[in-house]
Amino acid sequence: MNAAQSVDVVIVGAGFAGLKAAHDLVSQGHSVVVLEGRDRVGGRVFTGEVAGVKVDLGGTWVSHRHTAIREVAEQVGATLVPQFTTGRSVLSVGGKQSTYTGTIPKISPLALVNMGRIQLALDKLAKTIDVDAPWNSPRAAELDAISLEEWLGRKGARATTRALLTIVTKVEWGCRPSQVSLLHVLRTIRAFGGFDFMLDAEGGMQESRYVETTQGIAIRYAELLGDRVRTSAPVRRITQDGDGVTVSTDADQISAKYVIVTTSTEHRGGIEFEPSLSEPAQGLIKSWGLGALSKAFVAYDKPFWRANGLSGESATDTATVFATFDVSPSADGPGILMAFCDPIVFDAHAPEVRKDQVVKQLTDLFGPEAAQPIDYIDQRWNEDTFASGGPNPVVAPYASTRYGSVMAEPHGRIHWAGTETAGEWTGSMNGAVLSGQRAAADVAQLLAATETHGRKKAFS
The missing domain is CATH 3.90.660.10 (Polyamine Oxidase; Chain A, domain 2)
Structure with missing residues (x-):
């Protein structure tokens, strides 16, 4: 193992959340190291090639409302196409x-009326959801106690409506309607700005994409950080005490004042924490697994x-x-x-x-x-x-109200980012960037307070 290094902040994960957090902290004069387990940056954005054309194997689209990810893309000179x-x-x-x-497809009049009624009901319920803390929403326990499939049955959804919403759940969460909580579905609809906006290409979530691909943007963004970004460096263990944090990979031990972990909720479980995470935080890891x-x-x-x-x-x-x-x-x-x-x-x-x-x-x-x-x-x-x-967690009934509140709750000196931790735009690349921005701001505030306290103590 190499000699220990010391920085202000270690960031785990070189997706958009981790890279944004690193950029914001560096811009304020803090020292950072970004550790990425893969041999590449980007996380859930990844470039492939077919017939000589680069394509997005992971996250693809942005909307005109996705100002955070678009600012990152503009910073590195990416080209947007509709x-x-x-x-x-x-x-x-x-x-x-x-x-x-x-x-909306041209389906039979009865099916169209049924689909419209179900969509209207989903949008109406979604407006009642607190996007930052859905577990605190009115009727949260009731909405989290049933799956989308069960709710569709109660609302008298026809076969065509069920088929169309199954396609939606496969794309958005990688699951069937029976596997996802109604509360989680409503939160996503609210976070994405409504049912129509979530599904639309023209003017909606699938409005535009990048010629260079989204991983191409991440690569350029990471290059601005230079050797602060280390790939093929999976984090195995994070230990902390009152003075700081030690982050261990297979090759290095890095000391820091704080850590920002940006992995998906499920994959927090691949890291050993000392002291251990709370029982609710461990429940979150087990119940918020990614879809397929x-x-x-x-x-x-x-x-x-x-x-x-x-x-x-x-x-x-x-x-x-x-x-x-x-x-x-x-x-x-x-x-x-x-x-x-x-x-x-x-x-x-x-x-x-x-x-x-x-x-x-x-x-x-x-x-x-x-x-x-x-x-x-x-x-x-x-x-x-x-x-x-x-792309996103499949959150089954009861998992939001039982474990969701600890999603972004710091564990001592460990802070959390990643698109799952975002409120508005959770589950999107825009949400990932916003989460990195939020975590960096929280840690920067703590660093500033520590420095102020240190200066006062030195002159006391």
Whole structure:
């Protein structure tokens, strides 16, 4: 083990939360080290390549309301492009396939009324949620005691409504409606600015993406920090006493005044804490596990679906793929479809089988031209060592009211960040940046108080 180093703050994790916290602290003159277990920066944003085009294997989109992540991107000179939405989208539900424009598919009048009624009820309930502390919201215990699936049953949701909301839960939390608490769903809807905004591409959460990819932004942002960022340095143990903190990796021991941990809630469990975390904090780790979500990208010579009047967007309740988007660089090609895939029927198969599954389903959705791809790549997030699963935690009934309040509660000199700890925009890259900003401000205030106290003591 190398000789011990001493800094003001150690930051665990080099995703957007950790990098933002580091930048803010460095800008105020504090010394920091960022420790990342992976051999790369970015966390749950990751770049792949298909047909010579860089694509987002993880977090992808930003909205015009996502000012925090957009400021980071502007700082490193990233190029924003609108998500392609021109044309009709494809819906395949209950064995019937149709096309539509806008956010809500063209379904039968009865199904449309039912879906509208359920959406209105969700939005109405979401407005009652305290986004920073949903467990303190009116009726929190009642809303947290049932799953979204159970609530849909009570509200008389029809089969089409259930199918569409299953697609939503797969994308947002990597789970089925039966696995997630109604309170957690409502908190996300409130945090994202409403049900429509959460689902919309044009003007909504899926409004724009970056040419350089989101990990490309993280890489440039990390480069500004220089050798303060260390990859392939998984944190194994954090010990603390009244004087400071010691952070141990396989190769180093670093002393600090404070630590900011930005890992997902579940993966806090991979670190040994001394003294141990409280029982509620340990319950949080066990009950706020990440969902499961996989992605595939299929490339063609050109985005042929555009010539057929299609946007490349689709939603389906069958087989492997449950949603697609057009992420082609231009109309001239290559044409690239991003497909969200259900890990339950996808992850265990060999690469060629996974590819065949996806291509067959895209052919069903977009026609015979989809059967002739020129390239393919996929990402199974369940295989990720440091954040296995989906983009966000699957918070089952009772877990929010029992454990949520300790999410960002400091453990002595250890502070927490990461998108899960954000209020507004929790679960998004914007939320990650805001959480890093908040944790850095809290720690900077403590450092300033310590320095002031030290100066007073020196002259006393």
